[in-house]
Amino acid sequence: MFDLSGAAWRKSTRSSDSGNCVEVADNIVDVVAVRDSKDAEGPALTFTPAAWSAFLALARSGE
Numbered sequence: 580m581f582d583l584s585g586a587a588w589r590k591s592t593r594s595s596d597s598g599n600c601v602e603v604a605d606n607i608v609d610v611v612a613v614r615d616s617k618d619a620e621g622p623a624l625t626f627t628p629a630a631w632s633a634f635l636a637l638a639r640s641g642e
Contacts, residue, residue: 581610581625590616605631 586604594600594616602619604612611631614623626634 581607581612583607583612583623586612586623588614588619 583604585607587606588602588604590602591600600616602614602616604614604623605628609627611626611628612623613626615621
């Protein structure tokens with residue numbers, strides 16, 4: 580479990596005004612955290628920076 584109390588959350592640049600979006604925190608050493616912006620106190624998924632980069636590359640390519 581990672582301490583995410585110092586996380587600097589930012590919304591996706593593709594977020595809409597409907598509020599259906601994700602927030603990402605990548606300012607914590609060795610982890611990238613992702614959460615639902617509608618449930619800021621809820622759980623967050625955590626990834627290694629390498630796994631997050633791989634996910635983004637696949638998402639951008641349409642996989």
